[in-house]
Amino acid sequence: MSVSRSKQLRSRQPHAAATSSASADAKRLAAAILEVLAGARTPADAARAVGTSLPRYYQLEQRAITGLLSACERRPQGRRPTEARQVAQLERDLARLQKECGRQQALARLAQRAAGLSAPQVAPQKPAAPGKKSRKRRPVVRALRVVQALKAGTSSPAAETAVQHSSGEAAGTVHPAG
Known part of the structure; x- marks a missing residue:
């Protein structure tokens, strides 16, 4: 008796809201706000039940509605980029590019040898006199x-x-x- 994967997904019950981590006060406030929005209670009754003033109740209601709207926003699909993943990706790119750079340098050396060119000579730097700093020449543009x-x-x-x-x-x- 084989049940397809899509049927298994459809038959699942919707997950209960994560209310187990919420405090009792938060649950009472959420229930009161939902009752007011459903029309089962007046805002004044809900404010008394929660133990706040009416203006404070309206502030809490507005905050709850804002949270509901932000929770209903579409989320981007796929994995969320984390700093650890980005660092790992950048390290992989760095290693790949260093390898590629070494390969290109080797190809350049081979091309120079094939053309009969000698490697460019690096001028030895003169040690600066003690107490004096050598000043780099600023290029004139x-x-x-x-x-x-x-x-x-x-x-x-x-x-x-x-x-x-x-x-x-x-x-x-x-x-x-x-």
């Missing part, structure tokens, strides 16, 4: 200077020279500053 000059609307000779140099470098020729 001429394009930013040109943009600033154009935004400022300056027609100074320096800006024109910078524009000529940058346009000349782009075209492959260098114009003398005039």
Whole structure:
């Protein structure tokens, strides 16, 4: 006698509300609110039964209705992303990408050897004098200077020279500053 899985799922009784973890006061309040909403009681009677004032009862009723509405919202299907799962996924991605990077580096070395190129030489760093810090050279971006000059609307000779140099470098020729 085989019963299909879908029939088993349909024949299940709906789960009872998780009321076992609720306090007795919460159960009394919920019952009173439901009775008022069903029309079996007046709000004043419910407030007296619960032991609160009428304005406080209305606050509690509003909070209960808000909770009911939020519980009725659709939930996304599938597993919920947790931090532990995200960390595990990121670690897997990191390992995969490190492997891929090593593979690409090996392919680049093979291509250099096949073309007869030597590996790029790394210049040994000079140790800094004691008590002095070596200062890294800040790269100069001429394009930013040109943009600033154009935004400022300056027609100074320096800006024109910078524009000529940058346009000349782009075209492959260098114009003398005039």
